[in-house]
Amino acid sequence: MARPKSIGEDELLSRLENVFREVGYEAASLAVLSKATGLQKASLYHRFPRGKAQMAQEVLSAALDCFTQQVIAPLNAAGDPEKRLALAASNLDQYYFGGRKACLLNIFASPDIDGGPFQPSIRAAFEALLKAFAKIARDGGAPASEARQRAERAVALLQGSLVLSRGLQNHAPFKRFLKELPSEILGK
Amino acid sequence: MARPKSIGEDELLSRLENVFREVGYEAASLAVLSKATGLQKASLYHRFPRGKAQMAQEVLSAALDCFTQQVIAPLNAAGDPEKRLALAASNLDQYYFGGRKACLLNIFASPDIDGGPFQPSIRAAFEALLKAFAKIARDGGAPASEARQRAERAVALLQGSLVLSRGLQNHAPFKRFLKELPSEILGK
């Protein structure tokens, strides 16, 4: 009964996400977002009535859903910890495109001075990942006191290896992080 | 022979740096920079004729000079590796204000799509830090093959712990990084 969308919501969010991740929130102007999606500004406003902020929020939300499904779920699943961890690592590699994609949690943490509208989501995402890493560490036999520390180290290494890979324009640090992740979590 | 400056260059660069670090390059508008420094926009152009880009470049350059002096120099110095590392860690704590200040290398790496004017400096800074960490690892007895890996880990943990501390709004991860840095570099 209506004209079909010229671009599906998934593809639309994916293109928007790429822009936000590559240039940051502030530099992602509507002109750039329009060009990246093939939709005019007015069309973007038709899809996101609250404008750029809504685009970013939905992008972040979708990205976190995807991350939860691809990475956190395997970590929290049942079964052999080593296998779960290997799957999570493989999906991390996919998710960050081998270290070529920056993390939205890092990108969206910086723009606004005060907490900003994204901070709660960011914090929750970090804590979910920490919890999942800690759980699989315990499942692998680590004492509860150490599990949390290993989880924090793993998350820091993930973020840091992405930053370093980007800074060096060389993805080796991220790849090395992935390789060392199992021993990092399950024991030295 | 001339009217004295109402704000010294060091203080000026320091204020600009704070803004860039807190909100990022794009969101650091001339209006904000003007307010933070007490100089009108036109006065900022008197000090930095090439505008905002020059401000950022000089801020980055000054910050890297400071970082080199405070952190890299101790690592490269002569003497007991443990003591040099302890000094570097203490100065890192100062430099990042206990984890409350973001790293410019992370902030300035994101804004521009293509390499951007800051990428060479960023890359050089990372490599200098990697080299310094690797040297002190070797000085501490690590085999050359492991020294570079430990250095990469340390840099990733530094950057990652800053990102995580910011995301969690809790500086414990950064503090823990500082505490674990010596064993990270000098041996398990």
Add this chain to the structure above:
DNA sequence: TTGTAATTACCGAACGTTCGGTATAATATA
């Protein structure tokens, strides 16, 4: 010592451009 020129730092006001956002009309599909 005084007065003037030279030099530098600073500022108010405006520039053209682009920003995010909003109408409204045209288009394409059902």
Add this chain to the structure above:
DNA sequence: TATATTATACCGAACGTTCGGTAATTACAA
């Protein structure tokens, strides 16, 4: 035709930048 979607035109505000001119200090000649 009915309607979701897109395109065009436009808005006020903010952007980075520029310019003419003023304030403050020093150097030097009278």
